[in-house]
Amino acid sequence: MYRSHTCGELRLADAGREVTLAGWVQRTRKMGGMTFIDLRDRYGITQLVVDESASPALNEEAGKLGREYVVQVKGQVAERSSKNNRIPTGEIEVQLHSIQVLNASVVPPFTIEDDSDGGEEIRSRFRYLDLRRNPLKKALELRHKMAHEVRNYLDAQHFMEIETPYLIKSTPEGARDFVVPSRMNPGQFYALPQSPQTFKQLLMVAGYDRYFQIVRCFRDEDLRADRQPEFTQIDCEMSFVEREDILNTFEGMCKALFKNVLGRELEGQFPRISYADAMNYYGSDKPDIRFGMKISELTDLVKGHGFGVFDDAPYIGGICVSGAAEYTRKQVDELTEWVKRPQVGAKGMVYVRCNADGSFKSSVDKFYGPEQLAAIATAMQAQPGDLILILCGPRKKTQEALGTLRIEMGNRLGLRNPEEYAPLWVCDFPLLEWDDETQRFYAMHHPFTAPKPEDMDKFFSDKKEDLEQVCANAYDFVLNGTEVGGGSIRIHDAQVQKRMFEVLGFSEADAEERFGFIINAFRYGAPPHGGIAFGFDRFCALFGGQETIRDYIAFPKNNQGRDVMLDAPAGIDQVQMDELFLESKAPVVEQ
Ligand code: ASP
Numbered sequence: 319m320y321r322s323h324t325c326g327e328l329r330l331a332d333a334g335r336e337v338t339l340a341g342w343v344q345r346t347r348k349m350g351g352m353t354f355i356d357l358r359d360r361y362g363i364t365q366l367v368v369d370e371s372a373s374p375a376l377n378e379e380a381g382k383l384g385r386e387y388v389v390q391v392k393g394q395v396a397e398r399s400s401k402n403n404r405i406p407t408g409e410i411e412v413q414l415h416s417i418q419v420l421n422a423s424v425v426p427p428f429t430i431e432d433d434s435d436g437g438e439e440i441r442s443r444f445r446y447l448d449l450r451r452n453p454l455k456k457a458l459e460l461r462h463k464m465a466h467e468v469r470n471y472l473d474a475q476h477f478m479e480i481e482t483p484y485l486i487k488s489t490p491e492g493a494r495d496f497v498v499p500s501r502m503n504p505g506q507f508y509a510l511p512q513s514p515q516t517f518k519q520l521l522m523v524a525g526y527d528r529y530f531q532i533v534r535c536f537r538d539e540d541l542r543a544d545r546q547p548e549f550t551q552i553d554c555e556m557s558f559v560e561r562e563d564i565l566n567t568f569e570g571m572c573k574a575l576f577k578n579v580l581g582r583e584l585e586g587q588f589p590r591i592s593y594a595d596a597m598n599y600y601g602s603d604k605p606d607i608r609f610g611m612k613i614s615e616l617t618d619l620v621k622g623h624g625f626g627v628f629d630d631a632p633y634i635g636g637i638c639v640s641g642a643a644e645y646t647r648k649q650v651d652e653l654t655e656w657v658k659r660p661q662v663g664a665k666g667m668v669y670v671r672c673n674a675d676g677s678f679k680s681s682v683d684k685f686y687g688p689e690q691l692a693a694i695a696t697a698m699q700a701q702p703g704d705l706i707l708i709l710c711g712p713r714k715k716t717q718e719a720l721g722t723l724r725i726e727m728g729n730r731l732g733l734r735n736p737e738e739y740a741p742l743w744v745c746d747f748p749l750l751e752w753d754d755e756t757q758r759f760y761a762m763h764h765p766f767t768a769p770k771p772e773d774m775d776k777f778f779s780d781k782k783e784d785l786e787q788v789c790a791n792a793y794d795f796v797l798n799g800t801e802v803g804g805g806s807i808r809i810h811d812a813q814v815q816k817r818m819f820e821v822l823g824f825s826e827a828d829a830e831e832r833f834g835f836i837i838n839a840f841r842y843g844a845p846p847h848g849g850i851a852f853g854f855d856r857f858c859a860l861f862g863g864q865e866t867i868r869d870y871i872a873f874p875k876n877n878q879g880r881d882v883m884l885d886a887p888a889g890i891d892q893v894q895m896d897e898l899f900l901e902s903k904a905p906v907v908e909q
Contacts, residue, residue, distance in 0.1 A: 320390060326362025330409045332395045337412060339364060340420065342450070343387045344430065346380065353380040354411075357391065358430075360455065365398070365411040366391055379417050386423035386430065386447075392416045442882045445873055457869040461858045463579050465532055468552055471574045475567060477528040477554065482517035484534070488832065489515050491764055493537035496547070499898040510536035513851060515766060516836050518555035519808060522847040523839045527557035532854060544866050546855065547879045554805075555849030561791055561807055564848050565590070565743055568795065568803070572741060579861060582739070589742040596744050597714065601721020603747070606799030608740045609733035611637050613720045614698045616708065625685035627666070631710035635720050638698040639727050642705035643671050650681075650705075657709065657723055664719040670694055670706040725799065734798070736863040741797045746770070749790035750821065752782070758823040759785060763792045765818050766836075767806035768848075778817060785821060795852065802857050805850025812840040 321340040328337065341359035348354075351370040356363050370377040383389065393414035402408030427443075428436025430450045441448040448454055469479065488495050491512035498508045511517075513535045521529045531553045539545060556564060569588050576582045589607065596605050599612040617634045628634055639645075645653075650669050657664040670680040670691055678691035686694070700706055707723060709716050728734045749769050750759040761767060768791045769777040776784040795803035809815045815837050819829035829837070855867040868874045875881050895902070 324361035325357050325359040325364040326406060328364060328395055328407055328410050328412070330397060333397050333410060335395045336392070337395055338390065338392050339366075339412065340390045341388070342423075342430075343383045343385060343389060345385060346383055348381070353377055355380060355383060355391075357389070358450075362407055363405055364407045365402075366393065366414050367411045368414050368417075373415075376414060376417065380414070383417070383419070384423060384425065386426050387419055388421040388423070390418045390420055439882065442874075442876060445883045449872065454869055457858070457862055457864075458872060460579070460862050461854075461870050464575060464854070464858050464861065467575050467578045468530075468532065468571065470578075471571050472528075472530045472554070475528065475570075477530045478526055479531055480521060480526060480529050481531060482511070482514040482521075482533070484510055484536075486511050486517075489513060490761075491515065491535075491537065492760070493539045496536045496538050499900060501897050504899045512537050513551060514553050515764060516833075518553060518849060519766060519836065519844075519847065520839055522555055522557045522810075523842065523844045525557075525845075527845070527847075528555075529849075530554040541875075541877050541879055544856075544868070546867065546871065546874055548875075549867070549871075550854040552803075552852040552854050552857075553849075554851065555847060557845040557847040559807075559846070559848055561745070561793065561848065564805065564807075564850060565793060568850055568852075569743075572795070575857075575861070576739065580739075584739070584741070590745055591742060592746040593744055593748065594746070597717050601717040601719070601724060602799070603744055604794065604796045604799055604801040605721075605742070605744070606725060606728065606734060606740070607742055608735065608738050608798060609728050611639060611724050611727065611733075613637055613717065613724065616694060616697060619693060619697055620686070620690075620708075623685045623690065625682055628710055631716075633713035633716050634708065634710040635716060636694075636698060636706050636708035637720055637724050637727070638700045639705045639707060639731070640701070641703050642727070642731070643673060643703045645671075645705050653707070653723075656726070657719060662719050662722045663715060664709045664723075665711060666709075668708040668710075670700075670708070672700045672702050672704045672706065674702050676702055736798075739798060739860075741795065744794045744796055745792070747790045747792045747794075748786070749773075749777070749788040749792075750785055752786060759821055761818070761822060763790055763804065763806050765822055765833075766808050766815070767792050768809045768814070774814075777814075777821075791848070793850070795850070797857075797860055800856060800860060801853075802860065803850050803852035805848065807846075807848035810840060810844040810846050812837050815840055 322338045325339055325341045339357055341357045344356035344358040344363060346353060346355045353368045355366040357366050368377050368380040391414050393412040395410050396413050398409060398411045426447050427440050428434050430447060432452050434441065434451060485498060485508040488509040489512050493512055495509035495512065498510065500506045500508060514531060514533055518529050533551055533553050534548055535551050536548050538547060573584050576584050593603055596603050601613055613635050615635045620628050620634055622629065654667045656662065657667045668681050670678055672678060672695050678688060680686065680691055694706065698706055709719050747762050749762060749767065751762050752759055770789045770791050773788040777788050779785065790806060792806035794801050809818060816829065819833065855870050858870040859867045862870065880886065
């Protein structure tokens with residue numbers, strides 16, 4: 319046996335024991351006639367000690383150990399004279415009789431400490447060294463625990479984990495496909511799945527009425543924000559269910575995760591709000607409800623007082639920021655510049671300050687007297703000491719800008735506590751979105767999402783206005799302002815599915831060529847079904863209280879979609895190109 323114990327295991331009760339440990343040398347230091355070595359493995363750190371006077375030869379060997387050497391040591395556990403209560407093994411040390419170097423290490427390019435001195439780029443290139451650090455180890459442990467709990471819960475609910483293929487034909491989730499050329503089928507390509515959507519529906523047709531899979535998905539998107547070209551979903555589907563059954567089942571899963579991973583009991587049902595309300599009150603389809611500061615519409619109230627900007631605006635709305643009346647003129651001006659940034663997109667901002675003495679001060683005092691300002695304050699339920707911020711313009715765009723401003727004020731006022739969790743369901747999304755540029759409808763979720771039964775007439779209408787009003791039987795799971803899951807009740811009728819492709823502008827031949835297999839499957843007794851998928855990486859990051867998903871993935875890609883450790887993607891040699899009947903048109907890059 320290489321080791322009798324791990325480096326995280328020994329305690330005071332083990333004093334006197336002869337032990338063998340193996341691990342990495344975190345650091346060595348000399349003090350008096352002693353050499354101390356911190357030995358690290360996945361489980362912790364144990365202090366080793368060599369006494370020069372007792373064993374000069376061993377002391378010399380200890381002196382030769384460098385950082386990250388892999389060693390096997392033998393010795394006796396002893397109580398430490400100066401204890402370290404920050405680590406579980408801090409009461410003991412191992413007094414060594416032998417050291418065997420199992421493998422030397424070159425000097426690592428950065429320190430393997432909780433706060434490493436290495437920058438992002440160098441740590442990514444040496445990811446296997448970065449993964450030796452505690453924060454990343456904790457992140458991967460959390461991920462493992464989450465996956466384990468998901469499997470436990472779903473298994474107990476009779477879900478079967480079934481694998482689906484990676485080399486497939488395009489499944490539309492609204493992104494570009496990654497493609498793989500086929501050597502055996504010259505000139506033809508597989509697409510990597512953006513999700514197993516069509517397969518899980520076919521499994522429902524096949525009668526496997528509760529499916530799940532913790533599965534990799536691939537989307538060739540521009541990597542804005544915190545996305546990865548390959549990411550993991552908890553993908554699920556159920557037959558003979560209505561929306562409520564799905565929401566309840568997966569609310570149960572989320573609660574089990576909160577309880578078993580974070581030790582938190584979430585009481586009661588998660589709030590459910592409609593997409594329309596989410597937009598009206600939070601200016602976002604993924605509202606952060608850890609704090610209030612809801613949006614109030616003021617359109618009717620403030621129009622008609624001679625202030626041209628408001629009089630011409632189709633929508634006027636505001637938020638009331640509690641206790642922010644002491645914001646100085648300079649701070650308000652800075653905020654006004656902030657809302658004009660392209661990411662927010664407002665043209666300007668009006669403020670109403672509700673002074674502590676009950677009077678008001680606003681940037682539009684010329685047009686609105688004290689009574690009118692008081693009416694605005696009443697409409698917004700503002701109290702003395704609050705600051706009202708108002709934006710105007712086209713409805714959706716302005717609501718979104720107010721939503722962004724609301725989040726910014728939440729951040730500035732420290733209202734978004736990462737230790738607090740506020741989950742909710744957003745339901746009743748529009749089925750379709752019209753795109754002016756391409757003059758066609760797009761599926762807001764994906765083309766397999768069912769319209770609400772009560773909107774079926776409108777769905778078969780030829781009028782654009784009717785189609786715009788069709789509601790989808792779709793839902794998103796939102797946690798602290800982040801969309802973590804999304805799903806829908808599906809279409810299970812061949813006629814309705816055909817109509818969907820028609821609405822989305824596919825010719826009959828096109829729809830047949832791309833999705834004939836699923837339309838056809840629906841002719842053989844497809845049960846009513848629906849499902850959901852959770853972004854697993856993001857779920858883990860939220861549970862870990864982190865913004866970025868990268869630490870929760872063992873080997874992630876960078877913002878350019880590159881694996882800088884492997885240096886992928888990379889060219890392939892001419893033989894491979896020829897075998898695949900490929901010719902490159904990429905510009906030659908001079909090295
Ligand atoms: N396939 C969908 C997605 O990846 C989720 C679902 O509808 O189940 O977003």
